[in-house]
Amino acid sequence: MTVTSDRSAPTDAPLGAPAPKRFGGLLKTRELGIVLALALLVAYTAIDNPRFLSGQSIRDNLLNTAILAVMATGQAVVVITRNIDLSVGSVLGISAFAVATLMSNNQDLPMIVALLAGLAVGAVAGLVNGVLVRYGKVPALVVTLGTLYIYRGITYSWAGGSQVNADELPRHFLTFANDSILGIPWLVLIALVVVAAGSVMMRNYRVGRELYAMGSSPAAAELAGIKVARNLLGAFVLSGALAGLAGVLYAARFGTVDAAAGTGLELNVVAAVVVGGVAVFGGSGSVWGAALGALLLTVIGSALAVLDINQFWQQAIVGALIILAICADRLVAVRIARSLRKRDAHV
Amino acid sequence: MLRSPRTLLSVTSAALLVAGLTACGGTTKDSASNTGGDSNQASAAADPNAAIKEGLKIAFLPKQLNNPYTDVEVGGGKVAVEELKGEYKLVGPNDASASSQVSYINTLIQQQQDVIVVAANDPNAVCPSLNQARAAKIKVITFDSDASKDCRDAFINQATTQGIGESLAKMALEQAGGEGEIAVLSATPNATNQNSWIEVMKTELKKPEYAKLKLVKVAYGNDDDQKSFQEAQGLLQSYPNLKAIVAPTTVGIAAAARYISSSSYKGKVAVTGLGLPNQMREYVKDDTVKKFALWNPADIGYLAAFAGAAMASGKVTGAEGEKFTAGKLGEYTIGADGEIVLGPPTEFTKENIDKFNF
Numbered sequence: 001m002t003v004t005s006d007r008s009a010p011t012d013a014p015l016g017a018p019a020p021k022r023f024g025g026l027l028k029t030r031e032l033g034i035v036l037a038l039a040l041l042v043a044y045t046a047i048d049n050p051r052f053l054s055g056q057s058i059r060d061n062l063l064n065t066a067i068l069a070v071m072a073t074g075q076a077v078v079v080i081t082r083n084i085d086l087s088v089g090s091v092l093g094i095s096a097f098a099v100a101t102l103m104s105n106n107q108d109l110p111m112i113v114a115l116l117a118g119l120a121v122g123a124v125a126g127l128v129n130g131v132l133v134r135y136g137k138v139p140a141l142v143v144t145l146g147t148l149y150i151y152r153g154i155t156y157s158w159a160g161g162s163q164v165n166a167d168e169l170p171r172h173f174l175t176f177a178n179d180s181i182l183g184i185p186w187l188v189l190i191a192l193v194v195v196a197a198g199s200v201m202m203r204n205y206r207v208g209r210e211l212y213a214m215g216s217s218p219a220a221a222e223l224a225g226i227k228v229a230r231n232l233l234g235a236f237v238l239s240g241a242l243a244g245l246a247g248v249l250y251a252a253r254f255g256t257v258d259a260a261a262g263t264g265l266e267l268n269v270v271a272a273v274v275v276g277g278v279a280v281f282g283g284s285g286s287v288w289g290a291a292l293g294a295l296l297l298t299v300i301g302s303a304l305a306v307l308d309i310n311q312f313w314q315q316a317i318v319g320a321l322i323i324l325a326i327c328a329d330r331l332v333a334v335r336i337a338r339s340l341r342k343r344d345a346h347v
Numbered sequence: 348m349l350r351s352p353r354t355l356l357s358v359t360s361a362a363l364l365v366a367g368l369t370a371c372g373g374t375t376k377d378s379a380s381n382t383g384g385d386s387n388q389a390s391a392a393a394d395p396n397a398a399i400k401e402g403l404k405i406a407f408l409p410k411q412l413n414n415p416y417t418d419v420e421v422g423g424g425k426v427a428v429e430e431l432k433g434e435y436k437l438v439g440p441n442d443a444s445a446s447s448q449v450s451y452i453n454t455l456i457q458q459q460q461d462v463i464v465v466a467a468n469d470p471n472a473v474c475p476s477l478n479q480a481r482a483a484k485i486k487v488i489t490f491d492s493d494a495s496k497d498c499r500d501a502f503i504n505q506a507t508t509q510g511i512g513e514s515l516a517k518m519a520l521e522q523a524g525g526e527g528e529i530a531v532l533s534a535t536p537n538a539t540n541q542n543s544w545i546e547v548m549k550t551e552l553k554k555p556e557y558a559k560l561k562l563v564k565v566a567y568g569n570d571d572d573q574k575s576f577q578e579a580q581g582l583l584q585s586y587p588n589l590k591a592i593v594a595p596t597t598v599g600i601a602a603a604a605r606y607i608s609s610s611s612y613k614g615k616v617a618v619t620g621l622g623l624p625n626q627m628r629e630y631v632k633d634d635t636v637k638k639f640a641l642w643n644p645a646d647i648g649y650l651a652a653f654a655g656a657a658m659a660s661g662k663v664t665g666a667e668g669e670k671f672t673a674g675k676l677g678e679y680t681i682g683a684d685g686e687i688v689l690g691p692p693t694e695f696t697k698e699n700i701d702k703f704n705f
Contacts, residue, residue, distance in 0.1 A: 051584045056611050060580045166629035178609040254572045255605050305581025
């Protein structure tokens with residue numbers, strides 16, 4: 001983080017972005033596909049029902065995306081290092097319940113305390129994941145699958161069947177989900193800041209490029225003197241902390257929190273990241289692509305509801321779109337690889 | 348805890364199953380009740396004029412202790428036992444596993460209770476112990492979830508499919524202002540309870556008094572907050588003239604209410620259905636929701652205590668058609684297979700919601 005931008009430019013070169021100008025144009029096509037799909041979907045739905053483009057509807061879609069986008073940012077960073085964090089849904093649950101309990105017991109606590117508490121709970125959960133992956137030498141898939149159940153179990157035994165209801169939460173906590181500043185809801189603003197900060201970190205800072213390098217070739221990264229352990233822990237702590245933050249936003253938005261909050265959400269997050277063009281084998285993709293993926297998935301959900309498509313088909317359609325997105329992404333990736341080989345840019 | 352709508356719902360589905368079984372066995376019912384019922388009913392004939400005895404020992408054995416919903420149920424039972432001038436006792440395991448209740452039943456038998464009111468964690472696991480209790484002249488009443496019907500004297504069924512469906516249609520008519528478009532926001536597309544309630548509701552809507560009401564869509568929020576939010580949004584965009592959303596699931600009604608309370612639709616679209624008072628209090632107080640319903644768990648315990656007392660006093664034996672009075676709830680008639688239906692669900696409004704805590 002202390003590296004200045006002019007020093008980071010040269011270090012970029014050997015780590016996989018040899019000629020930003022040429023490569024940048026191609027990279028854009030990954031995200032361009034999502035933007036196109038999104039535009040197509042919105043246009044089609046809007047023709048069918050113009051109210052889909054009303055102010056309320058756009059606001060709803062952005063609010064719905066916010067929580068998923070925050071989690072997708074953390075997940076993208078982890079996936080880029082060739083790992084995965086499946087525990088995020090449970091981390092969201094434990095953070096949402098912890099913060100909701102905290103706020104209902106202390107009505108006067110300011111919102112910032114809630115946000116920090118959520119971040120802290122998530123960071124601890126993420127640290128445990130990171131330590132187990134790095135020092136336990138267990139694949140992230142297995143570790144986070146385990147902690148998915150452990151964190152959820154802790155929440156269940158803590159909650160013991162109880163739930164925190166909207167009328168127990170302080171008013172300022174609930175209105176936070178709907179209040180806006182300069183016309184942009186807080187939730188959306190937080191998501192934008194998180195996505196922007198994540199994108200800049202991954203693109204322009206040394207630590208970000210190191211994470212890409214670790215994902216491209218873990219062995220080479222280690223040999224190149226990258227502090228793999230530190231970076232890996234950092235990536236998991238970030239993913240956990242952002243899931244914790246998402247938990248606070250979840251509690252504020254839905255107002256009712258029980259131990260099952262966020263169950264199954266990890267699959268949506270992974271889907272958003274994958275649809276957003278982050279390769280599951282690490283080393284490529286971008287944070288803002290993942291955020292776009294989150295937006296696309298959310299808009300699909302809303303559009304299918306508006307288009308009055310039979311419920312039994314909805315999930316199948318989402319699945320098909322995910323596979324389509326991955327196929328499209330794969331085609332682009334193959335083309336990039338081919339053009340790289342031709343230009344011999346990598347050597 | 349009303350992700351324990353699922354608990355509630357599974358309970359109701361168990362009840363429905365029982366009802367379904369009896370319906371299937373319609374042709375052989377007479378012979379079955381003659382052969383099966385003899386041993387129980389021969390022991391004592393019902394004396395409708397018998398006075399309710401005082402000092403009855405009535406013990407409650409819920410699925411587990413320290414569950415907020417259960418606490419309200421047995422709380423109602425306690426009130427009833429006090430009204431009956433009996434002795435109230437509450438025992439129960441800390442986990443709701445199948446076999447955990449057996450030792451408690453055995454202890455209650457040794458203590459020579461008069462009535463055991465039990466919510467069976469497993470319909471069969473508790474059966475041998477319950478039959479021992481009945482052999483010791485203890486009356487066994489089940490509530491919440493039934494035990495096999497040959498090892499209890501009566502079952503308190505909190506609601507019938509018909510009753511809930513009718514109540515949903517009635518509230519929809521009221522909240523839509525007598526006419527206009529309404530939509531249903533349900534749980535999953537294959538949720539048995541919700542689907543059967545919606546079927547009854549649709550049949551009701553065909554009646555002349557509902558002629559001006561038009562059900563435009565049944566949407567499914569999968570009992571998931573986010574998905575229910577999105578479905579509610581979709582309904583409001585697709586049907587600009589929508590007057591009311593009816594959500595027969597606690598997750599759905601809370602999500603729809605939360606969404607509408609924070610959107611520009613507030614005041615224009617009504618939300619009603621089945622919900623938990625604690626979960627809905629916020630939205631009832633901010634006028635998003637005018638009225639919703641659910642059976643009152645306290646009444647379940649209350650009715651169970653009165654049914655047990657009537658039985659232990661010899662007023663009823665558990666045969667179909669017998670009547671008894673349950674304090675403030677009025678008169679009840681025992682249905683087929685010893686089933687006693689609590690009645691139409693309680694309706695919650697701004698005026699009465701603060702009296703409920705579950």
